Amino acid sequence: MVQVNLWAGLRRFADGKDTVEIKAQNVGEILNALENKYPELKEIIEAGVSVSVDGKIIASGLTEPVYEDSEVFLLQQLKGG
Amino acid sequence: MQYYTPESFSEASELSKNAEGIIRFLAGGTDVLVQLRADITTPDVLIDIKKIPDVKKIKKNPDGSWCIGAAVCGAELNEHEGIKSDWPGVVEAVDLIGSTQIQGRATLVGNLCNGSPAADSVPALMAAGATATVINSSGSREVSIEKIPHSPGRTTLGKGEVVSAINLPAHKPNSGDAYLRLIPRTEMDIAVVGCGINLTLEGDKISEARVSLGAVTPTVILVDAAAKAIIGKQLDEQTLEALAEAARKACNPISDRRGTIEYRTHIAGVLAKRAAKIAYERARS
């Protein structure tokens, strides 16, 4: 299981939790599992999010691998100027 | 829009007298073309005066006074050592208008006739006691600069009247002029406040003075009270404060994108003091 950290604003869609345990092998699976587990997160995830895995910020790629001990954070979608 | 290039001022005057709609004279064009491009004013008739003989001439009269043709641009004034040494404040004021590129086009007459309360050269000309030569169908006359501005964007010139030249009086011994303006940057802005001062000394006391302010009232104004505050005095701290006070009292500005009422009024005093010091130093040297 991978521990996924949510930003504080998302807690109310995840039973008040700020970390969620998820079985996943890559970023895409994390996002799918989150949507299934907490349907209220679907709209937010669909609008676009980024994910950081072990400090590396994955702006959009769904195929980036994650491991049991990976540090995973859901982040607001990044963009630049 | 119709475009004309008359060959004399009387022809220019006739053209404008008989034309209908919006009429503009074109000298340097740095205001006319901006207003045209921005769809603020599209003239029906545009009269380019630059083909008229002598419009590009700077002439010193036998009495030491100067006649500056209507199409003389800022750069030409700035390159003219004689006028620069007699009227440094006027030349500096012209030099402050816009960029090097604008200096290659902008004219004193245009700056005056555009009617902006923030025109840089106008306070300096007013302080200098300059006049404009106005030509109409009945001939030409000299009008003091302070009589030309009417209200923002308007002059007292009537239909068929055109300014052919600006005249500066002869430089008096022991006198000096200065112009300062405040802008947020170092260049390229319209004056938030402008102040022109011209004074004459007897010993170290000021015997004559003219003080004018720009951008603090609907037109550039001559502030007699400010002149009175320094006439008969040395330029000490007390006199400077009295000058600043008189300048501030004359202000009736607006708040807009360039400054607030409070700020403009405050700055009028600051600039009056600073300009007076420069003019005073010039009069002494």
Add this chain to the structure above:
Amino acid sequence: MALDDQRKSGFKFVGTRPNRPDGMDKVTGRAKFGADMYAPGMLHGAILRSPHAHAKINKLDVSRAEKLKGVKAIVTRADFSKKINFTSGKDLETWNVLENIMAGEKVLYDGHAVAAVAATSALVARDAIKLIEVQYEILPHVTDVDAAMAKGAPIVREGVADKSVPEGLNSNVARYHESGHGDVEVGFKEADLIVEDSFKTEATHQGYIEPHACLATLGNDGKGELWCTTQGHFYFQKICAALLDLETSQLRVTASEIGGGFGGKTTVFVEPVALALSRKSNRPVKLVMSRSEVFRATGPTSSTSMDIKIGMKKDGTITAGQGTFRLQGGAFPGAPGDLTAMCAFAPYSLKNVHQIGYDVLTNRPKQAAYRAPGSPMAAFAVESVIDELCKKLNLDPIEVRLKNASRKGTKASFGPKFDEIGLVETLEAAKEHPHYSAPLKVGQGRGISCGFWFNFGGETAVSLALSEDGTAQISVGTPDIGGSRSSMALMAAEELGIPYDHIRCTIADTATLGYNEISHGSRVTYASGLATIKAAKDAINKLSKRAADKWGIPKEAVKWEDGCAVPSGPNAGNFQPLSLKDLTKNMGKTGGPIVGHFEATPEGAGVSFATHIVDAEVDPDTGKTKILRYTVIQDAGKAIHPSYVEGQYQGGAAQGIGWALNEEYIYGSDGRLQNAGFLDYRIPLASDLPMIDTVIVEVPNPGHPYGVRGVGETSICPPLAAIANAVSAAAGIRLRELPMSPPRIVAALNGK
């Protein structure tokens, strides 16, 4: 984790400063920008824009304009896709773009497009739009962010708020972000001193000198050509196709030379309109914005209102940081309140941190990205409070920042742990820099600030084709805003081992490469650079295969060295090296053309930090500020072409100086923009600035083969705060509002 094959030293080309390939074109006037393209039979377009901040369009009558001689087509909203509906979620943004480029039922800001004309000349087109009659029903408007969030505020548009917005906020709040860790209340209790303060910044414009411009050709067969100035022609292709119901692949978009973007050319404005006019007139249409249109209708930044509370111990340890960031982004969602919040405390290692960001609608133009969108404002607020704490506790501002600085392994204020970062290195360099210890005169002040930006990767495709004469051409899909073609050629030269001059880098059109994300997020040298290196490696792989075939040995027994294929060791055999040219000379007969490719989405951009030092002098009588000295110290990871890295540092600092001192959007009570021109929107002039010193710090980014981090954006993060701190030191008062224009400084001094 660093890429296994990351290269840190021994560069032959990378780090040198060769002339840029487009230099000759740009100094001779030959370079073709957006407005420099012409087509036979071309028409000129013009757009009618709303003079009102908020109004219902009751009637739109184009009949008089249509009758004007020379008018060939008029388009309104009816001429765009009807399949794009107002909805929520990710499809909303397409609707937003459409609504922004051409108003529907309502106009939402001064400058909002209402209709457009194509005519035989630009003058006729401009005359024609004046003949279009619009009846407006004026609605109440709001332009200030705090006013827009207040109870009873005019509502810009109902139904925009997404799920993130908690109950109880009015409908102008479109998105809400909250994050952090620890317990700030506990942290504040541990503090010896707490400073709490509020700040405001006005909207600023990117201020690129080239207005938006394009030349569009589209027939009713659905096939089109678009030439335009853009940071991302692939995105323009996609969005224009959507707005006009075209198939994406049928529209070919070519990026012109781009006359500055800074984030402002990441979105479409005139391009779909020109295409619609072209389709209707069946002629090529050129559409060029005027400067006032650029200011009124294209992306400024958000304006902000921010509350900051920071607690510090006497020794300088920050015990807690809390910030609330309210950003208005114009009449559409998208203001980066989330990014502002996430960047705010990123330079510091904090046990307790909490941040809230709001994205708020007002009747202003839709905000667009501007260099590190959201981050400079956050730094202004946070770094001002830290400066105040340092002053009150009599601590050195660099020592305090060093004490609290984020390092590798620090849990970032936005969540994850940092990998290799260079903040400490920039602070150490600042401390050692002669600027920091230079004496100051009375009336002068020194300020410092740190800044942070995420940087970005994104979809990237590059191809590198070799020519028979042993030269190489690189096709990249990221428009070159600041000299990137030069950097690409340097990286390719490094890999291929052929001279820089033998490589030409071109920005390819949309028909030539796979999708490339926009040139934004400081991604070009990182992502297209990585792609160029990988494409070169791919080409080398193919070259090595040709050499192996020629020698009759396995490919694995060939290595690439100094521009030549050589046997990998004594066991591989004894063959004379084959140069790149030897191998390409007959490539048609040895297996065909050799082209290296890279198509992927690099993830590993690597965040970046900077520290700036600035000296300012304030004239207390007039409130005018002069910038006396400026030093930028920033981590570039690895500087490919140091001159253009310095250029980014200097440019960001200069834009920051403008933002801090004089640039602002000024709205009248009528909701109209008062300063839509370079006369009263005051960007820095040559005479306003000193030389801008730079120090390039290099802490390699583990996510790039050479360690590159993007450098374009971070440079604008520290200036607002650094200058505010310098001005505050010089004037003896804390400035809480930007810009710190002369009237504001005098007012602050009088209120002292």
Add this chain to the structure above:
Amino acid sequence: MSNIHVNTIVNGDEVGFLCDPRETLLDCLRDKLSLTGAKEGCGTGDCGSCSVKLDGRLVCSCLVLGAEAEGKKIETIEGMSRDEKLHPLQEKFIEHAALQCGICTPGILVATKALLEKNPNPSETEVRYWLAGNLCRCTGYDKIIRAVLDTAADLREAK
């Protein structure tokens, strides 16, 4: 009113064009003579990217009417180097990386050439004030100023 026929000399060549009296010299250079080196950044004389010389004076071509060009001599960026060799300013701008996007570059080159003809030994401050009407948004002006000062020094030495 009908179009005006204008005869003028651009970069030494005699040229003619027809223009509406409202069209600016910049419009005419670009749209009628295909000289697109001068750019329109503002149309109001505030940015300098349309700088040209008109009878030897540096001006913004957006603030000159096409009709006013009758009988005048105009010099644009396209005439800055007349043969294979670039003007020393052009060389130095490339060498110093004094351009990023390059949109302001033609105007700045025309303006600085005019400066060095008038003042071969300008101070940094003089260069900065001379160029106050040429906006550059990319560079912070640093490398531009250095390129101009360096060119001026080289030209003085060459004399």
